[in-house]
Amino acid sequence: MRYSTILPVGALVTALAFAGCTTEMDSLRDSSSNPLLAEWTGPYGGVPPFDQVEVAYFQPALEVAMAENLEEIERIATNPEAPTFENTIEELERAGRTLSRVLAVYGVWSTTMNSPEFQAVEREMAPKLAALSDQITQNEELFERIAAVYENRADANLTPEQERLAWRYYTDFVRAGAQLDGEAKARLSEINQRLAELFTTFSQNVLADEVNHFLVLEDEEDLAGLPESVRNAAANAAQEKGLEGRWVIENTRSSMDPFLTYSDRRDLRERAWRIWVNRGDNGDEHDNNRIITEILQLRAERAKLLGYETHAHWRLEAAMAKTPENAMELLEAVWGPAIERVREEVADMQAIADAEAEAAGSEKITIEPWDYLYYAEKVRRERYELDQNEVKPYLQLEKLREGMFWVASELFDFEFRPAEDVPVYHPDVRVWEVTNKTTGDHVGLFFFDPFARSGKRSGAWMNSYRRQERFDGEITTIVSNNENFVKGAPGEVTLISWDDATTLFHEFGHALHGLSSSVEYPSLSGTAVPRDYVEFPSQLLEHWLSTPEILQRYATHYETGEPIPQELVDRIERAANFNQGYATTEYLASALIDMKLHLAGDSIDDSFDPKTYEEVTLGELDMPSEIVMRHRMPHFLHVFASDGYSAGYYSYLWADVLTADAAEAFREAGGLYDREVANRLREHVFSVGNTVDPAEGYRAFRGRDAQVEALMRDRGL
Ligand SMILES: [Zn+2]
Numbered sequence: 001m002r003y004s005t006i007l008p009v010g011a012l013v014t015a016l017a018f019a020g021c022t023t024e025m026d027s028l029r030d031s032s033s034n035p036l037l038a039e040w041t042g043p044y045g046g047v048p049p050f051d052q053v054e055v056a057y058f059q060p061a062l063e064v065a066m067a068e069n070l071e072e073i074e075r076i077a078t079n080p081e082a083p084t085f086e087n088t089i090e091e092l093e094r095a096g097r098t099l100s101r102v103l104a105v106y107g108v109w110s111t112t113m114n115s116p117e118f119q120a121v122e123r124e125m126a127p128k129l130a131a132l133s134d135q136i137t138q139n140e141e142l143f144e145r146i147a148a149v150y151e152n153r154a155d156a157n158l159t160p161e162q163e164r165l166a167w168r169y170y171t172d173f174v175r176a177g178a179q180l181d182g183e184a185k186a187r188l189s190e191i192n193q194r195l196a197e198l199f200t201t202f203s204q205n206v207l208a209d210e211v212n213h214f215l216v217l218e219d220e221e222d223l224a225g226l227p228e229s230v231r232n233a234a235a236n237a238a239q240e241k242g243l244e245g246r247w248v249i250e251n252t253r254s255s256m257d258p259f260l261t262y263s264d265r266r267d268l269r270e271r272a273w274r275i276w277v278n279r280g281d282n283g284d285e286h287d288n289n290r291i292i293t294e295i296l297q298l299r300a301e302r303a304k305l306l307g308y309e310t311h312a313h314w315r316l317e318a319a320m321a322k323t324p325e326n327a328m329e330l331l332e333a334v335w336g337p338a339i340e341r342v343r344e345e346v347a348d349m350q351a352i353a354d355a356e357a358e359a360a361g362s363e364k365i366t367i368e369p370w371d372y373l374y375y376a377e378k379v380r381r382e383r384y385e386l387d388q389n390e391v392k393p394y395l396q397l398e399k400l401r402e403g404m405f406w407v408a409s410e411l412f413d414f415e416f417r418p419a420e421d422v423p424v425y426h427p428d429v430r431v432w433e434v435t436n437k438t439t440g441d442h443v444g445l446f447f448f449d450p451f452a453r454s455g456k457r458s459g460a461w462m463n464s465y466r467r468q469e470r471f472d473g474e475i476t477t478i479v480s481n482n483e484n485f486v487k488g489a490p491g492e493v494t495l496i497s498w499d500d501a502t503t504l505f506h507e508f509g510h511a512l513h514g515l516s517s518s519v520e521y522p523s524l525s526g527t528a529v530p531r532d533y534v535e536f537p538s539q540l541l542e543h544w545l546s547t548p549e550i551l552q553r554y555a556t557h558y559e560t561g562e563p564i565p566q567e568l569v570d571r572i573e574r575a576a577n578f579n580q581g582y583a584t585t586e587y588l589a590s591a592l593i594d595m596k597l598h599l600a601g602d603s604i605d606d607s608f609d610p611k612t613y614e615e616v617t618l619g620e621l622d623m624p625s626e627i628v629m630r631h632r633m634p635h636f637l638h639v640f641a642s643d644g645y646s647a648g649y650y651s652y653l654w655a656d657v658l659t660a661d662a663a664e665a666f667r668e669a670g671g672l673y674d675r676e677v678a679n680r681l682r683e684h685v686f687s688v689g690n691t692v693d694p695a696e697g698y699r700a701f702r703g704r705d706a707q708v709e710a711l712m713r714d715r716g717l
Contacts, residue, residue, distance in 0.1 A: 028060040028061070034057050035052040036061035037065065040466075042421070044422070044442065044476065048104060048465055048478070051423035052423075053105060058102075062129070064098075065096075065102045066099060066128070069096045069136075073135075073136050073139060076091045076092060078141060082148075083145035083146075085162055085166060088146060089165055090471065092169065093469075093521050109425075112426070112456040112457070113455055114456070119204060127197050130192045130196035131192070134176075134192055137173050138178065147170060153167075159520075160692075161521065161691045164692070165524055175306070177305070188302060191298050192302075195643070202291050203641040205280055206279055206286075206288070206635045207457065208286045209279040209280055209286050209635070210250075210279060211251075212286075213251050213275050213278075214249060215249040215259070215272045216243060217268070222268060224265050226259070229258075230258045232489070240454075249272055251279065252452070252458045253458065254452065254458075254485070254486060254500075260373040260374060261374060261377050262377070266370070272370070273369060281632065288633075288634040289609070289610050289634060291640070296600070297608075299643075299646070300600070304601075311601075312324040312598040315643070315647040315648060319530045319648070321650070321654055324598075327532075327654065331591055331592055332592075334584065334653065334717065337712070341581030342585050343624065345379070346367055348383070349372070349378070350366075350367055353375055369626055372582060372626055379578075384574055385571055386571045386572065391498055393495060394563075395497065396556070397496050397504070399554045400545075402554055403555075406553075407505075407550065412516060412682055412686070414443060415434070419432055419433040419445060426449070428450070430447075432448070443477075444468065445476075445477075446481070447478070447479070447480035448481055450494075450504075459484065461482050461507065463482065465478040465480065467514075467522040467528070468517040468525050469519065469525055470520055471520040477526060479510075479514040479526075480511075482507070483500070493558045498572070509539065510538045512537065512541065513538070513686055514527055519687075519688065525690075528689055528690050530694060531648045532648070534651075535654075535659075536685070540658075543659075543663045543672060546569075546572065551569050580716050584715060585623075585624065585627050586628065588653070590629045590630045591652075592617075593614065593617060594649040594650070595647055595650060597633075613633075631649075657711045661702065662681070662701070663710070663714070665677055666678075680700075680701050683700075683701075684697045685697055685698070
């Protein structure tokens with residue numbers, strides 16, 4: 001489960017005033033002194049000036065670009081000619097080019113190159129960007145023109161894509177409050193600006209806790225059970241923090257999960273687990289509980305202002321699911337079988353724990369949340385004879401990257417060649433040129449930023465620096481994949497886990513979605529689809545990782561070069577549905593809480609206590625006590641760092657219904673490399689962006705609607 005779009009996130013919370021004095025800022029207000037304001041130059045239709053960035057450039061560049069955007073909007077709105085698709089909608093597609101360029105670089109710094117200096121800029125600019133967006137959607141003259149084009153669309157001789165774009169603009173403006181009266185609009189803008197501030201603080205708080213709270217291991221005894229790779233990473237982390245001779249388990253999933261899986265020290269597992277699940281919930285200056293309450297109240301008020309029952313109703317209207325009831329129905333259908341499976345998993349683990357206690361003559365324990373991964377791993381070894389440490393030497397990041405490029409060439413005819421003439425923002429980042437291997441045409445650029453570092457937010461995501469479009473001449477896309485893999489020591493290969501490899505393929509699915517785009521207008525391009533559809537291409541691509549074609553050729557031992565033994569692949573396959581109870585339940589608990597919170601509407605008052613709410617609601621759901629939500633509310637960035645995935649965390653499961661069903665389409669046709677099915681997939685899903693309704697696109701690919709049974713089979717539920 002990974003987010004795919006940029007969330008506005010910072011890294012540290014040190015409050016610093018913006019460093020530039022007025023005169024210095026004045027001199028950064030044109031493209032000769034501020035490279036962020038210049039057109040992108042260089043090869044491939046121009047590339048981002050990543051090698052020329054200074055944090056001091058961002059605020060003046062944003063301010064100039066925002067002012068320019070408003071002027072463009074004003075010109076469109078006050079055009080004396082009667083509104084047409086060309087002079088209104090197409091002009092809107094042309095507007096804001098400078099701002100898009102600045103925001104592309106700003107987004108990279110926000111998510112991967114963050115610093116206290118940059119955070120001050122974020123706090124200053126977040127509400128201003130929110131205000132700009134409202135100024136545009138609340139411009140009455142502009143909305144009247146959009147409405148006129150939309151209402152006359154049938155007589156205007158538009159292409160289907162143009163009609164859909166007119167519909168999109170009209171609908172987006174209405175949903176953002178374009179039809180409200182002046183007083184309501186003013187309040188709406190106030191709410192949006194306050195929310196932008198709260199989102200920024202929320203994410204900066206989570207990151208502060210991730211940086212400041214971690215587990216220190218003092219001596220050899222504290223390392224009991226940890227494999228070499230975890231020990232080395234912990235020693236490196238300690239050294240970076242100036243704690244030589246000790247070991248540090250960092251407060252990120254890629255450090256915590258291995259520790260909780262392998263540490264024999266139950267007391268330390270509990271301590272680590274508490275540090276991890278209490279991010280944003282420590283009752284100190286970075287506590288997020290009050291922020292959650294205010295965000296929920298403001299969202300409920302905004303939904304009412306906009307004429308919707310709740311925030312969930314407002315958000316879901318624009319999604320594939322259409323209503324909260326549809327989303328809840330799916331979540332609840334899977335919930336029962338998932339918690340049932342957890343009970344079986346816990347019983348298996350308890351049996352091992354009991355046997356161990358008996359053998360050691362010690363007191364029996366009851367499985368607690370900090371025991372789950374530890375005993376699950378023992379069950380995996382016992383039942384499937386599969387040890388994750390046995391797999392890891394075959395999972396070299398570089399080889400698997402070659403493997404995913406090979407998949408792209410088999411499915412979509414793409415060829416990847418290193419593009420060494422393109423500037424990067426960090427030495428770890430590499431760029432490839434993508435071409436069509438049959439025609440030789442340039443398709444786009446692929447940026448790859450795979451490693452964790454300080455100032456980069458946790459998780460994995462894809463981003464577009466530039467979207468594909470062609471209505472004004474062909475513009476090719478620039479996409480990026482970002483992960484947080486632990487980099488190998490200097491001169492050594494980077495080995496990743498099976499989960500990491502799945503993430504690698506997942507994000508590459510988003511990248512291929514962007515690269516395959518073949519549309520006229522940028523607003524409908526690539527991944528600009530509803531949130532509960534965008535995870536379909538990415539989750540689908542995960543399926544190619546475990547194909548024999550990839551494993552035999554690209555999963556090779558980092559020392560011997562031998563391919564992974566078939567017998568080990570068989571064991572991996574047999575264990576494929578292992579621990580699905582845990583994975584599905586921890587995810588669903590977060591998705592259900594997200595939806596219920598945003599269906600609660602007015603009932604959230606000042607006395608609302610997120611912790612009590614979480615406890616009571618999970619109790620009502622009969623949540624197994626051995627599992628905690630994948631994201632507890634105080635650090636649920638999907639939901640509280642932006643509106644992005646709010647009332648939208650269900651999207652992964654929704655899209656997974658399509659994913660599982662689509663994978664079966666390949667298997668029915670003879671396998672995942674079937675060209676004919678791949679062509680249909682590209683034609684109706686990957687290339688169309690948002691130019692067709694997603695449900696129709698899927699139907700055109702599959703010949704029918706998706707059926708949920710494939711998902712249940714896929715997860716072994
Ligand atoms: Zn994703």
